[in-house]
Amino acid sequence: MRTSIATVCLSGTLEEKLLACAKAGFDGIEIFEQDLLVSPMSPEEVKAMAHRLGLTLDLFQPFRDFEGVTEEQLQANLHRAEAKFQLMQRLGMDLMLLCSNVGTATINDDGLFVDQIRQLSDLAARYDVRIAYEALAWGKYVDTYQHSWEIVKRVDRANVGLCIDSFHILSRGDDPSEIAAIPGEKIFFVQLADAPVLSMDILSWSRHYRLFPGQGGFALDQFLAELVRSGYDGIISLEIFNDVFRQSNVERTAIDGLRSLQWLQSTTAQLLSSTGEHYALDLKVLPGEQDATGFDFAEIRTEDPERVAGMLAQLGFSFSGQHRRKPVQLWSSGEAKIIINSQRSRGVEAAVSGFGVLVPDPVASGERGGALLATRVPRQQTNNEQDLPGFVAPDSTEVFFSSPANTRNWVLEFEDAGPAASAVPSGPILGIDHINIAQPWQCFDESVLFYSSVLNLKARPGTEVPSPMGLVRSQVLSTADSAVRLALNIVPQGLESIIERNHEYPEHVALRADDIIEVARNARARGMEFLQVPDNYYEDLAARFDLDAQLLDTLKELHLLYDRDEAGEFLHFYTKTLGNMFLEVVERRSGYDGYGAPNAPVRLASQFESNRWSRNL
Amino acid sequence: MRTSIATVCLSGTLEEKLLACAKAGFDGIEIFEQDLLVSPMSPEEVKAMAHRLGLTLDLFQPFRDFEGVTEEQLQANLHRAEAKFQLMQRLGMDLMLLCSNVGTATINDDGLFVDQIRQLSDLAARYDVRIAYEALAWGKYVDTYQHSWEIVKRVDRANVGLCIDSFHILSRGDDPSEIAAIPGEKIFFVQLADAPVLSMDILSWSRHYRLFPGQGGFALDQFLAELVRSGYDGIISLEIFNDVFRQSNVERTAIDGLRSLQWLQSTTAQLLSSTGEHYALDLKVLPGEQDATGFDFAEIRTEDPERVAGMLAQLGFSFSGQHRRKPVQLWSSGEAKIIINSQRSRGVEAAVSGFGVLVPDPVASGERGGALLATRVPRQQTNNEQDLPGFVAPDSTEVFFSSPANTRNWVLEFEDAGPAASAVPSGPILGIDHINIAQPWQCFDESVLFYSSVLNLKARPGTEVPSPMGLVRSQVLSTADSAVRLALNIVPQGLESIIERNHEYPEHVALRADDIIEVARNARARGMEFLQVPDNYYEDLAARFDLDAQLLDTLKELHLLYDRDEAGEFLHFYTKTLGNMFLEVVERRSGYDGYGAPNAPVRLASQFESNRWSRNL
Known part of the structure; x- marks a missing residue:
């Protein structure tokens, strides 16, 4: 299983984050735009450094507040998108996360969302960029993965697929079992986050209290099993907004994160093997599971x-x-x-x-x-x-x-x-x-x-x-x-x-x-x-x-x-x-x-x- | 206005809490039972020390999970209550807080609550103890002040009245304006707490994030004005469960708390004077309110x-x-x-x-x-x-x-x-x-x-x-x-x-x-x-x-x-x-x-x- 982690999970400068992820042993990282924006490193330097460290740059994120807007706003959004596609080219990246609109959407019309995302798709194609569309749990009109999948299906473009994030689904108490029915190749990216069982507004919960898999209350092995059943065989990434991780030692946090994925793939593999299912994703089983006596x-x-x-x-x-x-x-x-x-x-x-x-x-x-x-x-x-x-x-x-x-x-x-x-x-x-x-x-x-x-x-x-x-x-x-x-x-x-x-x-x-x-x-x-x-x-x-x-x-x-x-x-x-x-x-x-x-x-x-x-x- | 504070607001030992409250200038304190229970000081020592420091011991709290129970449970609860009345006698205290039942109530019957609280009243009378009944926001059957007031009215005993706590009312978004209609002398005690505007379960919010008046988002001057309108002229106390205060310097926190009451009584007095109302509670107006230029x-x-x-x-x-x-x-x-x-x-x-x-x-x-x-x-x-x-x-x-x-x-x-x-x-x-x-x-x-x-x-x-x-x-x-x-x-x-x-x-x-x-x-x-x-x-x-x-x-x-x-x-x-x-x-x-x-x-x-x-x- 190829592993990745969003730079926003970690403390320090972008350079320190790259070094820590490579040292821990991640295969790649997601570039959280804010981390690049505040960095003195040029996009070319980031690309070259990641290459030297053996890290792939897997996802550029987030691109926000795009669809469901007026024509005038759409043109501004396309202008903003094009600048980011150019930036991605310099970084050598080809996958962008598009979050469902939270702030600027004013028109609740799936047809319009489809049309506007197609325009984004056309523009993206010129830069060989693919778009992973994600339903945020607090999206204004699109807030479930079923809805984002409905839109992606209607957009019907090779370069538009889904991003599935466990937090946005499990925090709402939504059932992840329909993920298995989505064709794996239309899932462009997967982000996993655990969280403690809290009763608070989802946005604050998400922004401050996410945890690495195995540290919270979500059944992420079952979640990952649904993804596996879809035929997904791509990268499994971590996107954890956690106030403590953001101020802790970056190298320790990176190791903690990768440990969580090692643990999760093993428990998921055991879950799937107990049902005898076959799957494409390569899940490594950890040795030595035994109870202390x-x-x-x-x-x-x-x-x-x-x-x-x-x-x-x-x-x-x-x-x-x-x-x-x-x-x-x-x-x-x-x-x-x-x-x-x-x-x-x-x-x-x-x-x-x-x-x-x-x-x-x-x-x-x-x-x-x-x-x-x-x-x-x-x-x-x-x-x-x-x-x-x-x-x-x-x-x-x-x-x-x-x-x-x-x-x-x-x-x-x-x-x-x-x-x-x-x-x-x-x-x-x-x-x-x-x-x-x-x-x-x-x-x-x-x-x-x-x-x-x-x-x-x-x-x-x-x-x-x-x-x-x-x-x-x-x-x-x-x-x-x-x-x-x-x-x-x-x-x-x-x-x-x-x-x-x-x-x-x-x-x-x-x-x-x-x-x-x-x-x-x-x-x-x-x-x-x-x-x-x-x-x-x-x-x-x-x-x-x-x-x-x-x-x-x-x-x-x-x-x-x-x-x-x-x-x-x-x-x-x-x-x-x-x-x-x-x-x-x-x-x-x-x-x-x-x-x-x-x-x-x-x-x-x-x-x-x-x-x-x-x-x- | 006589001021008090619950010992649970503060860090340190009971002795340190008493010293800090006296030094800050509070008139009295609420004894939070847990603080006494873990203290090496005997009840007699606490009484004597408070006397020496010029602090009154205003409220013994909390007494929990009393009413709405089976007859067998009631007898155990009365046994427990009597031990606490005896303890209060040794402390020289006469007012006990009774919280509406959260944990052990199994029978939802106002008549039963009234009957059982009357039995508590009889027992309390033998020790010259008065009972202040408080509706917790998460009480199992009694969770509003209107309901607790209904019960106190039906109990109809001189030694049973209400405890009004701003948090339990304002956290639910309840309207405090009906407090003005309660006869002030039936309000035995008042606890004020502010809180940040958070969207989370009320119990966690209450136990960890309460604040002193003026530090959060509650309109406590309006709240206190309603109390004043009831004719209440007793003690105004602070009961603040706050994770930070509990681990901060006790003397500073005590000063912070008293400052909040000085500020609140002043703003409340201004609010009331703007409407020309007359009231019994002695509210001191702070000097020197002026905008910096x-x-x-x-x-x-x-x-x-x-x-x-x-x-x-x-x-x-x-x-x-x-x-x-x-x-x-x-x-x-x-x-x-x-x-x-x-x-x-x-x-x-x-x-x-x-x-x-x-x-x-x-x-x-x-x-x-x-x-x-x-x-x-x-x-x-x-x-x-x-x-x-x-x-x-x-x-x-x-x-x-x-x-x-x-x-x-x-x-x-x-x-x-x-x-x-x-x-x-x-x-x-x-x-x-x-x-x-x-x-x-x-x-x-x-x-x-x-x-x-x-x-x-x-x-x-x-x-x-x-x-x-x-x-x-x-x-x-x-x-x-x-x-x-x-x-x-x-x-x-x-x-x-x-x-x-x-x-x-x-x-x-x-x-x-x-x-x-x-x-x-x-x-x-x-x-x-x-x-x-x-x-x-x-x-x-x-x-x-x-x-x-x-x-x-x-x-x-x-x-x-x-x-x-x-x-x-x-x-x-x-x-x-x-x-x-x-x-x-x-x-x-x-x-x-x-x-x-x-x-x-x-x-x-x-x-x-x-x-x-x-x-x-």
């Missing part, structure tokens, strides 16, 4: 391993060995393995730096990550060490893939890690329940796509948590069976302006227990410092739930938090924050599948309070 | 005055004197006065630091600013200098008020500034057209209220300008006659992550000429460096406008930009950026009243390009 380990980076080790010991973890070559310790309890890494830790008090997941075939996951343009974690296998393919997530967390067999091997790299360490030693902590990772606002959508495509996780409905430093947006991604759960939290942007004393938003590893009260009691006996929970919280618990008085006393005594839903109960507690990380212990009773979201504001406020006091000392 | 001066701070002076000389400005006491120069041309200030300029290459406007009575403007809680600019009047009341805007621009008489005086503080300097000397630049100020995203709404209330400017429709570093949101504020025009530009947040080489967004002073071509030619002859304009821009101009070929050549030769609308034509050019500022020269032909917005992307891209190259050297 659990966390392998969590890794904490710290320049002061003793304090992290102390916390783990208080929770009942056992020391399972020192790495034979590196300043890295392994601690375990049940299936939970925590690696304390002091490499590259200068100035790092403590931080969640990465994690591993277990998959049947780690090598295939490594290939998958590579095909999805993920950045490999450089890792030495000196001294016969186990190879674990790993990638750097957009938020800079390092994510590794292992298998039970590989894990047995890497555990042995830790001296003293006898068979006990690899054979699920007993301990009050049974495993890792979830990992909570902070997200800078610039990379949230990129992260959602990264974790859902590279790790094959599914995004669950998001939530928002009030905190003293603003609303924290939270997005859970998990495997279908919840064996691996990640919570991504977007850090409020104003953080630094409110509290210079707390530059970072703490991340955490949540550990699973089946008797949290015992874990808490023992930890307390061993001197653990818990996150404080205000008395007011327990009074509210009593008002909301019909709780046993003794349980309530125990919760309060041990700083445990409580939640309940239809399925079951959730008890949890938090340790004090160390540097930029803390630990949580959770007990899920019956089928409780959440994360105690009603308690998250208590946690955030208490951390804010304790931060405040500790920094003021 | 023009800019007095613009001030540029720089550690290197020679470079700024050089630019001004190239544009035809004359040196009009050195201040007799301070390292400050005055340059003038026509009515344009530019002050080059080298005080407090260490490390400042060049920046627009402030401006003055002319008003009939500067002292009254000074009083107005004080009443609007604006921060005074500390300014010495040693040595018999002219007093100019000045305030620091939220974006840290210094704004001064002068009169023609005062201006004659302060100009004389500059030695060599003979009568020529104060008597509108001739020069090709005629005056200051507008000033463009960068806004950090945290203070945009605060700035709109500041400039519209303290300077008495009106906000015009906003626009968005694409740039290589993201969309720049632009908001013009001006006097009715456009004698004073300000453009506020919100700087894209990702700026630093894209271009470390350009930390600041440049600001500028736009100067008015009536022969811009001559100004440009002379400036060029004097060696001025213009902002580069790409050739592609001129080709597009030719395609869009039917321009005289000679004019087009001249535009291109002199790097002039061009725009046209129904009223007239606009020609303008930009100087090279110096530090963090540049100058623009504009010529308005016929009645053109805009700012050349279609050309702004060209300017931003060209500045981005030139920044890039100069920083890479």
Whole structure:
């Protein structure tokens, strides 16, 4: 499948955009006219540079407000069009996007649209230009693809076809299934955009909130399947108006975009193969799709391993060995393995730096990550060490893939890690329940796509948590069976302006227990410092739930938090924050599948309070 | 008028919120339960602290999902309510907000609502609590104030009344005029919120985008007038859910909020006095409402005055004197006065630091600013200098008020500034057209209220300008006659992550000429460096406008930009950026009243390009 992207998706100058698209690996780009207009590069330079970089210039866009106008206006529009055809010639381009008229159309007459577009067609033919007509969702008279197709059919010219854009169809809730009936060769261009499910006016939604495929709520695999059924075998392009992408690093955004197309063509191919359909478009299937069966380990980076080790010991973890070559310790309890890494830790008090997941075939996951343009974690296998393919997530967390067999091997790299360490030693902590990772606002959508495509996780409905430093947006991604759960939290942007004393938003590893009260009691006996929970919280618990008085006393005594839903109960507690990380212990009773979201504001406020006091000392 | 604010409007801990509200000067606060629940302060401490600070605790809120439920659910709700009544007793509070049921109501029966609210009333009476019933715009069965009033009437209890919230009424487009017919004493509480005009689902709009009165699109003076007509003479409170306020500095937000109420009560009083109505609510009128008649001066701070002076000389400005006491120069041309200030300029290459406007009575403007809680600019009047009341805007621009008489005086503080300097000397630049100020995203709404209330400017429709570093949101504020025009530009947040080489967004002073071509030619002859304009821009101009070929050549030769609308034509050019500022020269032909917005992307891209190259050297 040939891939393209509109320059308007990206930040920077036109030159920077071209470089970033080529570096990411796109086949071509759409020239968004505004980007050319403000560029010091001449059209000839753009043409030559694209050629040197191996990028095709696929679509010149947009040409607006053409049809449905008075004769006088038409002549002005043809004059404007001719100037653009001449410009396209200098660029070596042959395809122009014509948007259905939004602003200047005054006459609602399909016959007139047809006639005027034919005049454009005649003029375009003189410059060997083809016209791709697109129905904008907010077009004045033409706002559905069925209508634009009706007009293109009536225009009946070889150089006039359709441009199909998923946003303009799916944002209206229109059914894309009639696309399959359009002859593929009359679809001149395809633009794909995803979007979050929002209820707002379509124009604002379109101009600010579009997303790359896989980052929003549209079923783009089904959409692309309809296109494929039409016989379309041309370029699949991205046209994403997104306020964040427009101000983010151009190279990262380009990679994010191409990743979305790699992911989408694979899921679409799977969809089509499940129905046994034949099609012309060459859709590449990604290797290594497999569900993770659990966390392998969590890794904490710290320049002061003793304090992290102390916390783990208080929770009942056992020391399972020192790495034979590196300043890295392994601690375990049940299936939970925590690696304390002091490499590259200068100035790092403590931080969640990465994690591993277990998959049947780690090598295939490594290939998958590579095909999805993920950045490999450089890792030495000196001294016969186990190879674990790993990638750097957009938020800079390092994510590794292992298998039970590989894990047995890497555990042995830790001296003293006898068979006990690899054979699920007993301990009050049974495993890792979830990992909570902070997200800078610039990379949230990129992260959602990264974790859902590279790790094959599914995004669950998001939530928002009030905190003293603003609303924290939270997005859970998990495997279908919840064996691996990640919570991504977007850090409020104003953080630094409110509290210079707390530059970072703490991340955490949540550990699973089946008797949290015992874990808490023992930890307390061993001197653990818990996150404080205000008395007011327990009074509210009593008002909301019909709780046993003794349980309530125990919760309060041990700083445990409580939640309940239809399925079951959730008890949890938090340790004090160390540097930029803390630990949580959770007990899920019956089928409780959440994360105690009603308690998250208590946690955030208490951390804010304790931060405040500790920094003021 | 007694003022209050809900703690949910603000960032920080409950303690910080109380301190900030007291410091700003609110009479009381609403306790948003969540803020108490996450606080380590006991209810008794909150009560005592509020007492010490002189704040009343006006409303406990919200109590949700009470009425329209099954008998079993009702008992649980009464249990929950009683716990909250007990809590309110400890807080010393007597008014609770009851929101119309959104989540748990299953029975749509006004009679049942009445009966269940009566049971709540009985229970509340035992704790001397009054209930203010509020129709949420998204209430399941009760979603208008007319409906909630119908229910309150039928409940017919002394301790049950209404809470009226402007957002829930105006967001639906409902007519507030029936509020006037409700007996004022049955309105127990009033919450005011403004909001931008958005087309999105009301719940999201409400939870994220509310604004303080005067910052959005609601006619809150008319709304408050209806309340006044009801005979209401109680507290006017603010309940603003705003993502930005929740993560901004708490003290600034509290001041911003109280400013909005000072402004609103004044405009409402004026509205009511124009109709000669009598009313019970004590509405304070702000002093000093007057339109500025023009800019007095613009001030540029720089550690290197020679470079700024050089630019001004190239544009035809004359040196009009050195201040007799301070390292400050005055340059003038026509009515344009530019002050080059080298005080407090260490490390400042060049920046627009402030401006003055002319008003009939500067002292009254000074009083107005004080009443609007604006921060005074500390300014010495040693040595018999002219007093100019000045305030620091939220974006840290210094704004001064002068009169023609005062201006004659302060100009004389500059030695060599003979009568020529104060008597509108001739020069090709005629005056200051507008000033463009960068806004950090945290203070945009605060700035709109500041400039519209303290300077008495009106906000015009906003626009968005694409740039290589993201969309720049632009908001013009001006006097009715456009004698004073300000453009506020919100700087894209990702700026630093894209271009470390350009930390600041440049600001500028736009100067008015009536022969811009001559100004440009002379400036060029004097060696001025213009902002580069790409050739592609001129080709597009030719395609869009039917321009005289000679004019087009001249535009291109002199790097002039061009725009046209129904009223007239606009020609303008930009100087090279110096530090963090540049100058623009504009010529308005016929009645053109805009700012050349279609050309702004060209300017931003060209500045981005030139920044890039100069920083890479």
